[in-house]
Amino acid sequence: MAEQQIRRVVIIGAGQAGGEAAQRLRAGGFAGEIVLIGEEPYAPYQRPPLSKKYLSGEMGVDDLLLRPAELLAQEKIEFLSQRRAVWIDRANKRVRLEGGHETAYDALILAPGARPRRLRLPGADLAGVHVVRTIADIDSVKPAFTPGAKLVVIGAGYIGLEIAAVARKLGLDVTVIEAAVRPLARVTSPEMAGFFLDDHTAHGVRFLLGAQPAILKGDARVRAVGLADGAEIEADLVVAGIGVEPETSLAQSCSLPVDNGVLVDADARTADPAIFAIGDCARRPTSFYNDRMVRLESVHNAIEGARIAAAVILGQPRPKQEAPWFWSDQYDLKLQIAGLFNGYDRIVQRGAMADRAFALFYYEGQRLIAVDAVNRPAEYLGAKRLIEKGASPPPDALADISIPMKTLVAQA
Amino acid sequence: MPKITYIEHNGKEHVVDVPVGQSVMEGAIKNGIPGIDADCGGACACATCHVYVDPAWQPKTGESSAMEQSMLDFANDLEDNSRLSCQIKVTDDLDGLIVRMPRSQH
Numbered sequence: 001m002a003e004q005q006i007r008r009v010v011i012i013g014a015g016q017a018g019g020e021a022a023q024r025l026r027a028g029g030f031a032g033e034i035v036l037i038g039e040e041p042y043a044p045y046q047r048p049p050l051s052k053k054y055l056s057g058e059m060g061v062d063d064l065l066l067r068p069a070e071l072l073a074q075e076k077i078e079f080l081s082q083r084r085a086v087w088i089d090r091a092n093k094r095v096r097l098e099g100g101h102e103t104a105y106d107a108l109i110l111a112p113g114a115r116p117r118r119l120r121l122p123g124a125d126l127a128g129v130h131v132v133r134t135i136a137d138i139d140s141v142k143p144a145f146t147p148g149a150k151l152v153v154i155g156a157g158y159i160g161l162e163i164a165a166v167a168r169k170l171g172l173d174v175t176v177i178e179a180a181v182r183p184l185a186r187v188t189s190p191e192m193a194g195f196f197l198d199d200h201t202a203h204g205v206r207f208l209l210g211a212q213p214a215i216l217k218g219d220a221r222v223r224a225v226g227l228a229d230g231a232e233i234e235a236d237l238v239v240a241g242i243g244v245e246p247e248t249s250l251a252q253s254c255s256l257p258v259d260n261g262v263l264v265d266a267d268a269r270t271a272d273p274a275i276f277a278i279g280d281c282a283r284r285p286t287s288f289y290n291d292r293m294v295r296l297e298s299v300h301n302a303i304e305g306a307r308i309a310a311a312v313i314l315g316q317p318r319p320k321q322e323a324p325w326f327w328s329d330q331y332d333l334k335l336q337i338a339g340l341f342n343g344y345d346r347i348v349q350r351g352a353m354a355d356r357a358f359a360l361f362y363y364e365g366q367r368l369i370a371v372d373a374v375n376r377p378a379e380y381l382g383a384k385r386l387i388e389k390g391a392s393p394p395p396d397a398l399a400d401i402s403i404p405m406k407t408l409v410a411q412a
Numbered sequence: 413m414p415k416i417t418y419i420e421h422n423g424k425e426h427v428v429d430v431p432v433g434q435s436v437m438e439g440a441i442k443n444g445i446p447g448i449d450a451d452c453g454g455a456c457a458c459a460t461c462h463v464y465v466d467p468a469w470q471p472k473t474g475e476s477s478a479m480e481q482s483m484l485d486f487a488n489d490l491e492d493n494s495r496l497s498c499q500i501k502v503t504d505d506l507d508g509l510i511v512r513m514p515r516s517q518h
Contacts, residue, residue: 027446046453063438066453071444303451322518327457334479336457378482381459385486406485 006106006313007032010095012085012250013111016299017279019044019067020306021109022077028314035078035103037085037095040134043069048299050138051162051241052329055145056169061135085112088254090272107274107313110251110262111306114244114280114297119154123216128237132159133244144237147171152225152235154213156183158328160241161196165330168203175206175233177213177225186243189341192360192372195353196330203331208233246281246295259283261295267318268309276312278305287321288387289340289369300325323387325380332356336377338384339370348395350379359383361398368392378405385409414507418463420447421513430502436511437461437497447513454498459483460517461497466510473500473509489514 009025011018014036022036022044038044045064053059062068072079080097087096088108096102116131118124130141145151151167153160156178167174176183183200184193197207212228216238225233251262256270261283268276268284279302285291300322307319326337333356344362351358359379362370368391371383382405386393391412397403413429416439420426430439440448440461449460456479465473470493476484480499484490497511 023444048453048455066441067444068442071442075444299452319518325458327452327455329455334456375479376482377456377479378485381483381486409486 006030008035008105009033009107009109009313010035010037010103010105011109011111012037012095013109013113013247013279013281014038014040014042014044014079014081015111015113015279015302016044016046016066017113017302017306018109018111020303021111021278021310022072023067023075024307024310025313026075026077028310028316030310030314032106033078034076035080035105036072037080037083037097039082039084040136041082042135043067043072043079043081045135046299047133048327050135051132051159052166054135055138055142055163056166057142064135085250088250088275090254090275093274105274107276109306109309110270110275110277110281111279111302112247112250112281114246116240116244117242119213119216119238119240119242121213121215123218123222126216126218126222127220128218128222128235129216130237130239132163132239132241141237141239145170145172148173149236150234151175152177152233152238153241154178154225154238155241155243156180156185156207156209157187157241157243158184158326160239161200161330162328163239163241164200164205165203168200168205169331174204175208175235176200177208177211177227177233179210179212181210183207183209188337188372189344189347189360189362191347191349192374195374196333199331199333199356244280244297246283248281251277251281263293266291266308267312268305269312276309278302278309286324286340288323288390294324294340296324298324298326323384325384333374334377336373336380337371338373338380339368339387341370341372344369346395348398350399350401351376361395363392363395366392368398382406382409386412414502414504414509416502416506417508417510418445418447419510419512420445421515432502432504434502435498436463436500436502436506436509439502440497447517448497449517450498456480456483456496456498459487459496462487462514462517463495463497463511464491464514465493465495465500466512467493469506469509472505487514488516488518 262277283295359373373380452458
């Protein structure tokens with residue numbers, strides 16, 4: 001295998017995926033050079049807490065760091081922070097950085113992540129209009145999170161709702177504007193969306209659903225959001241949580257196939273055998289859903305892609321895929337998700353929504369394909385194991401709260 | 413600063429200082445100790461930071477919460493002294509704590 005001659009691995013992107021790849025290569029016995037290139041000033045850190053405990057002030061930067069810079073140095077991982085890769089010369093296996101410096105690779109791992117979509121509206125560049133992706137993004141929005149401040153969140157996805165939950169806890173006045181007729185429209189069922197809508201409403205969040213923002217008004221600083229129907233909502237600050245775009249420009253500029261993400265195979269390899277792509281930027285086959293090509297934005301996807309690429313580069317057996325998993329924390333609700341719910345035709349509920357502890361299991365025909373569990377960790381982990389085994393208990397059994405999840409998994 | 417001993421499944425020992433307030437999981441991750449994956453970073457969402465608390469230390473590390481216990485139920489090679497290391501906060505009382513890693517976190 002060509003893998004035997006790999007002496008220098010360059011990783012573009014020092015987020016959770018890039019950092020994990022570097023560490024797994026070293027831990028797996030790779031003795032060559034590892035270069036980790038990141039645009040931010042920070043060593044690899046966790047993004048999920050940004051919209052949760054980092055925003056609320058319960059976690060600081062040190063708590064976010066996955067691998068402090070000293071540890072990277074100890075592991076002889078060359079970490080180049082605040083550097084941006086601008087060109088890949090595939091023929092000569094070189095990466096050019098902004099400013100002209102070039103670095104050679106035997107294997108290249110693309111892990112540049114995704115960039116938040118920005119509002120394309122008049123006034124979107126006013127002060128007080130924010131996105132949420134990096135530590136710097138939160139650092140810029142946090143000082144405005146003061147009791148009584150009027151926050152308008154645009155987009156009712158998980159990030160938007162997490163921001164709303166933190167804001168209510170801190171005493172802000174919160175309005176969420178969503179173009180779809182329900183929150184979480186892209187990521188969960190109407191049933192689960194309804195539960196979160198009710199819960200946020202009970203916590204004092206105002207929702208404007210099916211609403212189209214048209215303009216951000218203000219002089220230097222935003223003071224209102226104007227809707228397409230002419231309504232105006234006062235705002236001291238605006239946070240847009242309207243999704244991300246995969247960072248694919250480098251791959252495109254060197255003619256690697258891209259289609260909603262850099263296309264890779266089960267080895268995380270792109271069309272160029274020396275180049276891998278992992279994390280938010282990559283679209284890859286998922287083994288539990290007939291090798292459907294998916295681009296997932298999650299911790300699970302970041303670390304799994306990293307572990308696969310590292311194993312392949314090391315010439316070691318590829319780790320088994322896990323069922324995709326996600327989580328979201330809002331108020332005292334811990335939502336844990338396993339599997340992909342797209343294509344479901346039946347929902348089985350276990351536990352009562354009124355108890356704020358229940359799970360929705362999604363079936364496609366006879367097959368269990370996903371779970372959304374609220375304050376129900378056993379249902380989450382149990383269903384994850386079932387999906388990974390390819391086992392689908394009868395819906396009646398799953399709905400019967402008197403049968404422990406453990407038993408259902410053991411019987412499968 | 414409390415010293416914590418992490419023993420990998422293969423017997424390799426790591427003794428490190430972990431600041432009060434960090435979790436036993438963070439102590440391992442921030443010192444690059446293999447054997448604890450902690451995929452979710454301590455959000456109690458993944459059950460990949462499973463450890464065995466040395467029986468002598470069990471009284472001091474306390475009981476696991478209902479949520480932690482529900483997650484542990486699905487861990488591999490569960491024992492009476494199994495804990496999720498993200499749920500054990502380091503205190504001065506835990507100076508000298510010994511934890512052992514399972515065969516695998518997945």
